[in-house]
Amino acid sequence: MAGAAAQGATAYVTLEPCAHHGATPPCCEALAKAGIARVVAPIADSDPRVDGQGFGYLRQHGVEVTTGVGAEQALSDHAGFFLRIAQGRPWVTLKLAMTVDGRIATATGESQWITGPEARRAVHALRASHDAVMVGAGTARADDPQLTVRGFGDRRQPVRVVVSRLIDVPLMSQLAQSARDVPLWLCHGPEARSELKTAWEGVGARLLPCQISGGRIDPLAMLRALGSEGLTRVFCEGGGQLAASLLLHDLVDELQVFTAGMALGAEGYPGIGALGVARLDEAPRFDLVDVVGAGADIRHVWRRRQSA
Structure with a gap:
């Protein structure tokens, strides 16, 4: 797009320019062809199709390469990308909006709204920073959510993912009604009835069979x-059973916890389902990263312990 202005210019990128043919030709070739004189990049791309080859190509074609600038921030920003390369799965952020006694709904199921508007706006911003928003079937039935980003203007919407072994989610739900407008993926088991799968595909949902x-x-x-x-960051908004399943299998990389100044008591619905923890050393552990106010609520950010 820069045209002749690219001649002799410096390009600042957030990751090593790719060196393989995919949906587009290699970025390193495009940079050299454009006449870029210098490339500044924080870190190498761990994808084996790149991993130093992009930098090597640039140097071979007379482009100066500077690396290591902003490396720590880039590693954090690209954590999901690197995790998908290394383990085949996306980064998982688990969001919990709870009372001070860890409840997400009253005994009758009322949950809107435990946290205030500032916290809810922060949640929409978090949705926007992830590739997908994920909930379990129970949450989809109880809350009839849209799972879209709202209040930030016209923007790309994340994929909505519902984890439902039997696809037992109402076909009259907001998710079903908007499936042609905003991507909706249903992760289901082999027992899901064929007529349900056909019906959901008919409204525009995509089905992903799972073990x-x-x-x-x-x-x-x-x-x-x-x-x-291709998903690298998934924002999980519950409910309790899905949260427990991810925690039990050590698959939560970050916790975003919004705590409201109210208590609902033991009869309320817990934010996390049963974990079967008998001893403290069996409990999932996270390190505190940040604590900030969100209107009348508190937002805690926790990351997986490195030792884990």
Whole structure:
């Protein structure tokens, strides 16, 4: 797009320019052909099709290459990309909006709204920073959510992912009604009825068959299926059973916890389902990254412990 202005210019990129043919030709070739004189990049691309080859091509064609600038920030920004390359699955952020006693709904199921408008706006911003927003079938039935980014103007919407072994989500839901406008993927098990699969495909949803383990969808296999579709960051908004399944299998990379100053008591719905923890050293552990206010609520950010 720069045309002649690219001659002798410096290009600042957030990752090593690619060196392989995919949906587009190699970026390193395009940069050299454009007459770029210098490329500044923080880190190499760990994809084996690149991994130093992009830098090598640029140097061979007379382009000066500077690396290491902003490397720590780039590693954080690209964490999902690198995780998908290394483990075949996307980065998982688990969001919990709870009372001070860890409840997400009253005993009757009322949950809107536990947190205030500032916290809800922060959640929409988090949705926008991920490739997909994911919920379990129980949350899809109880809340009838849209799972879209709202309040930030006209923008790309993340994929909506519903994890439902039997695809037991109402076909009259907001998700179904908007499936042709905003991508909707259903992760299901082999027992899902063929007529339900046909009906959901008919409204525009995409079906992703997943393996079953212990009577539930295997969370690692499900995430790898999402990774194979190119997703690098998934924002999970519950409910409790899906959250517990991800935590039990050590698949939560980051926690975004919004805590409201109210209590609902033991009869309320817990934010996380049963984990079967008998001893403290069996519990999933995270390191605190940040604590900030979100209106009348508190937002905690936690990351997976490196030792884990």
